[in-house]
Amino acid sequence: MRSRHERRRRQTRERIANTALALFSERGYDAVTIAEIAEAADVAKQTVVNHFPAKEDLLLAWHRPVEADVIDMIDQLPLGVSLPEFLKEELPRLFAHLPETPEAPDGGDPRTAGDERLASVFTVIQNSPALQDALRLRGSRYQDDLAAILSDRVPAHLGPVAARAIAAFILTTVTAMIAEAARLQSEGRLPEQITAALNGTVGRALDILHTGIGDVGGSAAPPE
Known part of the structure; x- marks a missing residue:
């Protein structure tokens, strides 16, 4: 059960990060809100925040400094x-x-x-x-x-x-x-x-x- 839960959590995180990057690339980082990312990724806004506490974390998911x-x-x-x-x-x-x-x-x-x-x-x-x-x-x-x-x-x-x-x-x-x-x-x-x-x-x-x-x-x- 734990493995299934972790797999779902990872898939959700990847979907959010992919969605955010697509929106940022299309409209610019400053023009996109967390609420818009949540809606496009079909998750609650709090789910986005749980995975990515800061907005810039959505990009750092792809780019570890x-x-x-x-x-x-x-x-x-x-x-x-x-x-x-x-x-x-x-x-x-x-x-x-x-x-x-x-x-x-x-x-x-x-x-x-x-x-x-x-x-x-x-x-x-x-x-x-x-x-x-x-x-x-x-x-x-x-x-x-x-x-x-x-x-x-x-x-x-x-x-x-x-x-x-x-x-x-x-x-x-x-x-x-x-x-x-x-x-x-x-x-x-x-x-x-x-x-x-x-x-x-x-x-x-x-x-x-x-x-x-x-x-x-x-x-x-x-x-x-």
Whole structure:
């Protein structure tokens, strides 16, 4: 019974998200209300809210922010691993496989349905300043989450102010990497070429992180 209930819940969630994306793409994010999405998806308005507490969550169902993936990676990183070195190695590979943007040419490989939906999501985001503001606000919550993780990693010598500053630096670097990877991808660069480019240009930014905070993942003692 539980499996059947979960399957129905997943199907309802997918129907709502599909309906919302179709309406956003047709009329624009700002012009569509939760009530209209509920009516088009043939569910109660409260059902939409139960699945997607914030309106922007309807789009994030298709597009998990890269920042969330990075935070999860750091949260699961063993304490003995150097955070700056880990980020320098892993981030370029992560950003080399960003999905194609809506402006990508149509003459390439066949597009999957998921890629097409993701392209629609990016178009909706680009056309809505209100949605962009909502996503920026969500980004500040990511900063709080990452600062808490960093404080837990090295509580002896990384206070809350330093943790928040480092979190801001990491997430700003991530934002810059997204923009640079998208630019390189729009030029037709291959994933391995994007990785190589990011290793060089963004690696220098992460060197600042290493120089400034040392081995965050290690067990270095605080300065006396």
